Amino acid sequence: MILDGHIHIDNGPEDREDFARRLREAGVDGGILLSPAPACFAGAIHTASPQERLEKALFWCEAGPNLYPFYWIDPTETDALEQVDLAVGKGVAGFKVICSTHDPGDPRALWTYQAIAEAGRPILFHSGILWDGKPSSPHNRPANFEALLDVKGLRFALAHISWPWTDECIAVYGKFQAAIRHCDDLDVEMFIDTTPGTPPIYRRDALTRLFTVGYDVSRNVMFGSDNHANAYNTAYARSWIERDRTIFAEIGIEVATINNVFGENVKRFLKI
Numbered sequence: 257m258i259l260d261g262h263i264h265i266d267n268g269p270e271d272r273e274d275f276a277r278r279l280r281e282a283g284v285d286g287g288i289l290l291s292p293a294p295a296c297f298a299g300a301i302h303t304a305s306p307q308e309r310l311e312k313a314l315f316w317c318e319a320g321p322n323l324y325p326f327y328w329i330d331p332t333e334t335d336a337l338e339q340v341d342l343a344v345g346k347g348v349a350g351f352k353v354i355c356s357t358h359d360p361g362d363p364r365a366l367w368t369y370q371a372i373a374e375a376g377r378p379i380l381f382h383s384g385i386l387w388d389g390k391p392s393s394p395h396n397r398p399a400n401f402e403a404l405l406d407v408k409g410l411r412f413a414l415a416h417i418s419w420p421w422t423d424e425c426i427a428v429y430g431k432f433q434a435a436i437r438h439c440d441d442l443d444v445e446m447f448i449d450t451t452p453g454t455p456p457i458y459r460r461d462a463l464t465r466l467f468t469v470g471y472d473v474s475r476n477v478m479f480g481s482d483n484h485a486n487a488y489n490t491a492y493a494r495s496w497i498e499r500d501r502t503i504f505a506e507i508g509i510e511v512a513t514i515n516n517v518f519g520e521n522v523k524r525f526l527k528i
Contacts, residue, residue, distance in 0.1 A: 257519035259322060260287030260493065262380070262415060262451040262480025265312050267292075269486055272319035278488035279320070283497065286322025288380065288522065289313055289485055290352045294330040297356050297388070306339045310346055316485045324349035324526055326380060331368035332358050340368060344375045349526050354382040355395040361403025373410040378525050383414035384421060384453060398425040404444060405435055411445045413525060415480065416453030422462040430471045447525050448473070450517070451480030452496060463503050467513075474513040478521040 260279075279286070291313035292304065304312075306327075313325035327343040329336060329351050343351070351372050358365060360381070372379055381401065385393045394400075398418040404410055418425035425448065432446040454462045466473060479500065481493045497518070504514050516524075 257285045257322075257515075258283055258479070258497065259519045259522040260284050260481050260483065261413075261449055261478045261522045261525070262482050263287050263289050263488070264482070264484050265289055265292055265316055266484050266486050268484075270315070272316065275316065275485050275488055276320045278490050282488070282490040282493040284493060285519070286320065286324070288324050288326055288350070288480070288526075289316050290326045290380070291328045293328050293354075294333070296330045296333070297328075297354055306335075306342060310343055310348070313348065314346060319485075326350045326352045328352040328354075329368065330357075331365035332362060336364070336368040337371050340371045340375065344377065348377065350378040350380060352380050354386070355400075356386060356388055356390075356392045357395070359395050359403070360401045366403070366407060369404065369407045369410060369412075373407055376409075376527070378411040378413065378447075378527075380413050380415060380449065382416070383418040383425065384416040385419065397421055398428045401428060401446075402431065404446075405432070405442070407444060409443050411447070411525060411527075413447035413449045413478065415449040415451050416482075417448060417450055417462050417466065419453040419458065419462070422454065422458075423465065426466055426469055426471070429473070429476070430469070433471055445476070447476045447478060447521065449478055449480050450500070451482045453482070456499065459499060460503050460506075463500065464507050467504075467507060467509055474510075474516055475521060475524060477517050478525060479518050 291309045317323040317325045325348050327348045383396050
């Protein structure tokens, strides 16, 4: 099974049958669908209400099995906790956050993350350079996410292997693993989303470092394409799947780990 852990929902055609067909052609069995962006995100496709954005994600996930809606939330909004309750009540599988205007450890955001963790939902964070037309990338350096050590019960993923700070992302993952080993009461789990991010010329180096650094990553790395439900690019998805499989074969990654990356770890992230 291949699950695409990073699919955006944009404005545009809303043909769920076409989306399902494109997934099949790409050899993809499902994945995580991210609701449209909140108003704070530069370049947001629209500024619809939380209810409307949530309904978009739920609508698209009716295209077939193994599709899981994530609600994109601004954790610093004054009604963020109410939005968490709304989304959880509607049955979202998780939340999406891009720290475009604040650091991950902003106290307002930490309250929201704690509410999400207590609801048993994971958070998929953007991490790495951010194409939003403003100097916001420093918010998304992977080391800034060390603040999440204080959010009890949180499951979270850093997307894009934090490119271009991939080494820093790997180090932060190592820190979270070490912290869990040394602190009996620590209950935080970090995943790494390999969604590009990384241009092809950097891909082999980043994946080689990630899988050979010596940390136990076999159950905490997951594949994503950064594709779009409205016009899922079959050729693009297949090219990344094939590229990654070639790299994994060349560096000797076990078949069980490869299967985890392409499907089982998304299910672990969602606690399915």
